[in-house]
Amino acid sequence: MLSRLAKFVSGSNRPSGSDLFQQRLAIYESELGEPEHTFTDNAERRIDIHAFGRDFVPACQEGSDEGYVLLTNGMSEQRMHGVPGDAKPRAELMWYVREPTEEIWANLRWLANLPFIDTTWFGFGHRVALPWPPVAGTDFQTFLFLTPIIGPDKEIAEALKIAGDPVEILTVNLISHQELGLIKSEGLDPFLDLLDENDYPPIFDPSRKSYV
Structure with missing residues (x-):
């Protein structure tokens, strides 16, 4: 199913922009089911956001940890600027959250x-530092982009193509000033090790304490 949809999206008979939105959504739905919410964008550069409900506890384990997978639809319409040859020139963003509040999806x-505003590009390990916390309830001010490690989300990343270009799925994470300092001084790998050691929760927790 995924290979057929991906072939259609990247095929020589290019669908219209509206059709591309529907084809990306079809790929998303093939792994995540139907979205519970869609936040449609009316801007000239249209970037819709879909919210898919998920229980983040694996089926083989007891209990539940319910939240949402937020996934953009439209960022990949345009190639990012200055992407080096070994990186994917298009991307969509994914954020695991407890509730799809307006603050989050905005x-x-x-x-x-x-x-596209700053004529730059996003890839694995890239960061966006802000002068203030972007979400209520947290002191963290820096967004960090990683790639999915959950099976269905990796499958989506492998299936998406536009005009022959592969599309990167980047997960959105918020990190502390101290964690950013560690990444700057020692690289990303030591920080990723800290995430493993501290059982970093998949769902964004604004009250998470810094690991550094």
């Missing part, structure tokens, strides 16, 4: 527009 849409 930040996600702003991030998805940022590369």
Whole structure:
């Protein structure tokens, strides 16, 4: 199913912009089911945001940890500027949250527009530092982009193509000033090790304490 949809999106008979939105959504739905909410964008550069409900506890384990997978749809319509040859030139953003509040999805849409405002590009390990916390309840001011490690989300990333270009799925994370300092001084790997050691929660927790 995914390979057929991906082939259609990247095929020589280019669908219209509206059709591309529907085809990306079809790929999303093939792994995540139907979205519970869609926040449609009316701007000239249209970036819709879909909210898919998910229980983040694996089926083989007891209990539940319910939240949402927020996923942009439209950021990949345009190639990002200055992408090196070994990186994917297009991207969509994913954020695991407890509730799809307006504050959350507005930040996600702003991030998805940022590369085209600042003529830059986003990839694994890239960061966006702000002068203030972007979300209520947290002191963290820096967005960090990683790539999905959950199976269905990785499948989406592998299936998406536009005009023959692969599309990167980047997960959105908020980190502390101290954690940013660690990444700057020692690189990303030591910080990723800290995430593993501290059982970093998949769902964004604004009250998370800094690991550094």
